[in-house]
Amino acid sequence: MLLPLVFVSGMASLAAEFGASRLLAPYFGTSLYVWGVLIGLILIYLSAGYMIGGRLADRHPRPELLYQITAWAGLWIGVIPLVSYPILLASQQGFRELSVGLVAGTLLAVVLLFAVPVILLGCVSPFAIRLLLKNVETGGNTAGRVYALSTAGSILGTFLPAFWFIPTYGTRPTLEGFGLALVLISIVGLWPRRKLYASLGVAVILAWVFLPSGIRPPETGTLLYEKESAYNYIQVVQVESTTELVLNEGQAIHSVYDSQDDLTHGYWDYLLIADAFRPAQDAAPDPRSLAILGLAAGTSARQYRIAYGNDVDITGVEIDPDIVAAGHRYFHLGDARAHEVLADARYWLDTQAGRYDVILLDAYRQPYIPFHLTTREFFQQVKDHLNPGGVAVANAGRTATDFRLVDAIASTMAAVYPNVYLIDDSRFTNTLVFGTTEPVTIDDINHNLALVDAPLAKSAAQAVLSGGGKLRVSPYHGQVFTDDLAPVERLIDEIIFSYVTGR
Numbered sequence: 184m185l186l187p188l189v190f191v192s193g194m195a196s197l198a199a200e201f202g203a204s205r206l207l208a209p210y211f212g213t214s215l216y217v218w219g220v221l222i223g224l225i226l227i228y229l230s231a232g233y234m235i236g237g238r239l240a241d242r243h244p245r246p247e248l249l250y251q252i253t254a255w256a257g258l259w260i261g262v263i264p265l266v267s268y269p270i271l272l273a274s275q276q277g278f279r280e281l282s283v284g285l286v287a288g289t290l291l292a293v294v295l296l297f298a299v300p301v302i303l304l305g306c307v308s309p310f311a312i313r314l315l316l317k318n319v320e321t322g323g324n325t326a327g328r329v330y331a332l333s334t335a336g337s338i339l340g341t342f343l344p345a346f347w348f349i350p351t352y353g354t355r356p357t358l359e360g361f362g363l364a365l366v367l368i369s370i371v372g373l374w375p376r377r378k379l380y381a382s383l384g385v386a387v388i389l390a391w392v393f394l395p396s397g398i399r400p401p402e403t404g405t406l407l408y409e410k411e412s413a414y415n416y417i418q419v420v421q422v423e424s425t426t427e428l429v430l431n432e433g434q435a436i437h438s439v440y441d442s443q444d445d446l447t448h449g450y451w452d453y454l455l456i457a458d459a460f461r462p463a464q465d466a467a468p469d470p471r472s473l474a475i476l477g478l479a480a481g482t483s484a485r486q487y488r489i490a491y492g493n494d495v496d497i498t499g500v501e502i503d504p505d506i507v508a509a510g511h512r513y514f515h516l517g518d519a520r521a522h523e524v525l526a527d528a529r530y531w532l533d534t535q536a537g538r539y540d541v542i543l544l545d546a547y548r549q550p551y552i553p554f555h556l557t558t559r560e561f562f563q564q565v566k567d568h569l570n571p572g573g574v575a576v577a578n579a580g581r582t583a584t585d586f587r588l589v590d591a592i593a594s595t596m597a598a599v600y601p602n603v604y605l606i607d608d609s610r611f612t613n614t615l616v617f618g619t620t621e622p623v624t625i626d627d628i629n630h631n632l633a634l635v636d637a638p639l640a641k642s643a644a645q646a647v648l649s650g651g652g653k654l655r656v657s658p659y660h661g662q663v664f665t666d667d668l669a670p671v672e673r674l675i676d677e678i679i680f681s682y683v684t685g686r
Contacts, residue, residue, distance in 0.1 A: 232305015
């Protein structure tokens, strides 16, 4: 059973790493830094396991000891989701109370939860080599077989969670499933020698079946729907008459639907007046074609359909099919009658996009932004797909006083578009960044806003004309992000740290 044990152990170690990333994602995100910490710590744990396993194997070269090690590792992996949820909820409370110590402590606790099983799994390969080694002449072949099987298991432990288990069953069943496989093979190895340990393992496996599932409750409202997709942790929450789409960390609302009011009273309303950002017109701005990069559950698409009727052709691009499905189920996405495209926004722009009067850029996973959607090259591609006089609009998050992300997005867009304008939304602390394909003045925009007569859009236009949103020329001309250098994740982490610490 030693070689099968090596294979399953390699598989479980990578599954634990994927499970760790998914457990942390709804609370701490999936930024470059989170992945860097996870991968670095996993390598440290494995290195420690190699050392410990080699020494144990030399001192106690008994198969039953190895099977006990892997049984404990499997049991620990299965328990992680159960004990990590309350710890993560405590960390969420830390963010709410702006307690750096609590956040750091709970995050460290979760990371340390994975130390024990991964260190134990690191013991397997050197231990197995010691047990399988018959003579020095075949030592290289023995070590090669062990590491080849371990790596093959790691490959399977990468593909199965990523493409099947997590999207289909969720994080907890995935971790428990791989932990169960490790416990079962350990029981088979232990049974002739240590029936007491094996019986304990069977009892724990049966207990897993009856343990309650951990659920992260929403910060406000009633949870209507929850799902782990291949891309996001999705929640649909009901708050009075409003349905809200919450993703991942839960620090932003990505779509809304109010059964009593078509206006969102948020930044989505200002998106309706994008076509006014062009030279002064003789008639009311009336976009004929619209592309939404980041359709989400369809708030913008539905509002554009209500405002401009059947005259506007709407295409919505969304990478996550489960979000689109939630849009149809909870947000009346079907009312938008949009051409729905499931694809990465930039890939679609490169390969399938046509030309549009307005392109809305709202594909950002708050608080983090895919770096390839923030660069000069990307915004140039957007501009290339706009009709003459067309407008690009990017949604950028911020705090009440920290506009560094807005600065970065606006500065980059200023390297591509003749004029860049800003409108603030105070309710959701977002700023919309408008890039024009032709020279446009504030007077031109105000003139066009006064002509707007479309439903919903007229309310947004009047709000801007009366001083709402603080329409202004962008003052930002700082660093321009490029495909080669776009440190957007570091910037956002600095913003979060400043917000939490009050510095």
